Amino acid sequence: MAGRTEGADLKSVSPNQPGKDYSRYFQPPSLKEAKKRGKADVQVHYDFAIPEEMAGIGRGKHFLIRTYGCQMNEHDSETMAGILREMGFAQTDDEREADIILFNTCAIRENAEDKVFGELGHMKSLKRDNPHLILGVCGCMSQEEAVVNKILAKYQHVDLIFGTHNIHRLPVLLRDAMYSKEMVVEVWSKEGDIIENMPKLREGSIKAWVNIMYGCDKFCTYCIVPYTRGKERSRRPQDVIAEVRELARLGYKEITLLGQNVNAYGKDLEGGSYGFGDLLDEIRKIDIPRVRFTTSHPRDFDDRLIEVLAKGGNLVEHIHLPVQSGSTEILKKMARKYTREQYLELVRKIKAAIPHVVLSTDIIVGFPGETEEQFQETLSLVEEVGYDSAYTFIYSPREGTPAAAMEDNVPLEVKKERLQRLMDLQNRISLEKNLALQGQVLEVLVEGESKTNPDVLSGRTRTNKLVHFVGDKSLIGKFVEVRVTEAKTWTLRGEIAAKVEV
Template identity: 35%
Template structure:
């Protein structure tokens, strides 16, 4: 392979597919490249290096990852292409055989990606640095340093891997076992981000509720949040997705009593049918889940609850799907992320009988989405005529927008609003997917 990087000013571009954890990983690798003398450019510009952070949560993610590699190679034939992420970890041989990739790094040793890229320039063949992720027991600690315009909300990864092994999910095989970041490292990074202007952090991970259990030193999600509330200019702490069975009483107390911690929880339900939950190897049943929801709403007034749902799991009949619809109507989540079941080779569910046809899965996704619109609108209607607290994030259509602690997007139709400020907003309008209002008058 000839030397592909010719410019004195080296440039790198990132394409990120998939989840917020992947986005954090991309941001951390970008910081490494900047420290290595690279400038970041957008993916529609010519760059010396392209890093494609792949996704494998569904077969669509796999396909998009391959398509992205081919597109970048076609458009930028002389660039170095590196692939990271779940699909690169699970199927490095796919990228080796494509002939378009120079570096395959997967989900470990990403802290060395700049070195691998430099080495690959003259290697003459793909550099495959993927390791057996099941033998990795420690969190790969990387930091994100903001570049360019500072935003108000940062996603911070504090945990990697998953020990649950739901029958539909490929992610434990891609990311390996539970690995937690040292609390002091997470706090240090968040303090640095707050010093640069960030005002809200979202704690993320693959199995966030079990954060700290592998460290055996008393670290937990509760202990981390308790430290973060002490940071003076950090206005909000938001929790990413947490399994319902991992929600401790201590954490519930913190959410109830600490004003900085958003009264919003994302608790995946995945199905509203016990029969389907058993097939999924989910570690709860509906009566248990419903009791928890009722207790949370009683203990934390005004708590917003959102969820994830999979439809079309093998063996999900129309009757079982109706059970799910009735469950959703009963629990009235303020938001539902619904996905069609995707068969993932290597998972138990891929071999289950009674696979649901794609057309039926699409129809069920649509039916849940229609129900979600109705329930979400009903939920947002509660805020009409009320004052909510909004963290201003970005300008859209001439006005600042931001989120309430309940994760509702609000347009502030008033002047004098500044990015990163927290404002009391009187809600007077419902939009298609949020709310709108004006600054509330001070009494």
């Protein structure tokens, strides 16, 4: 099967025909084309099923999925793992045991793509030793024309390429990959419908991802996501609530509601009057101890949402609120659609309604044209807001986005130096925030053993602070009150004060 442009037939694509132009099978991430968001209603389908001829094809075989990027990719990997399990496959961490290896990729930064290409190169010898291995590339990188053409030209040991909009077709695509001598490529440039009732193989039984919407319509000038994930499509409230209730019944302690822009939830639903705040107001009444969400866009963070979050309960006090820059001029070039002053006013309203709120953020350093004065505005905003943590990045141009065509006149050395100054500032603030917690008793959801010491347990507070403490492994999956004895920049150490029964 071939990549699909709108209205094109699906065909098999063979990479073994030198000089052949494959570009006609794919729709490149064009701002002009991507902004043509159709008004046709998105259909919701509840009839997902594994095709009869593929139902038991995986018995005695194994799969491995390597996931890169955001929580949405992790959620997609859980869905693909669930589909493969229903086909009879068992999961493995050993690439030499695997009969199927899928790379679920991220396109948001260049180094993420480079890492995947490096891994694909490593797979060549594995494929030579095991010619029956099915090697697939999916996720956001697959939605980029240049990436697909590069795989076709240089990584011909790849058997399967598919995108973010057709995960539900994995059984059919695997069938074609197994029985065809040609590379199977199916990339839909136009987003598909919403497919409910797909199986999931969740990681663990303590925390769970719940997708509430797909896509993004913001078109920040630096971001590839609107091209790789399509237009905003919200799941129906009753479907989201049913999934959350089922997770509560199964004993999950925490859920994270996912969307490229969760605050835009409901805007595409009929009537447009039911928003993210309304959904949260219903979910907070469900008997599940903690509810988080990500990612927020400040533009859509409305008063109704603040009002609901202020009710507390199972709605935690941690909010991730990406600012990207503290300069109104740079924010305008980024097409963020808010000013520095509007962002700070939003922060003021959130803090007034939720006094103990903990804020984290994303910041890009070295955006094209950023001056020292504009960077200083970012530093001063970070100081004024007082984030507990921040994800900081040097600007990475993504082909096909408007920012990639802008003159990038900030030298790399300057970008690195600014990033270091920003990190130094945030590290100081983060440490000050954590030092203020010393001696306090915090509720910690125990997630498992520490990654560095199996004799130490690790968990998170409601405000997403990572806490390490010594305790019996029977506490994993439970709530424990921990007294903070030592504060570091990014973690806390403590001792058990009491177990919380939930």
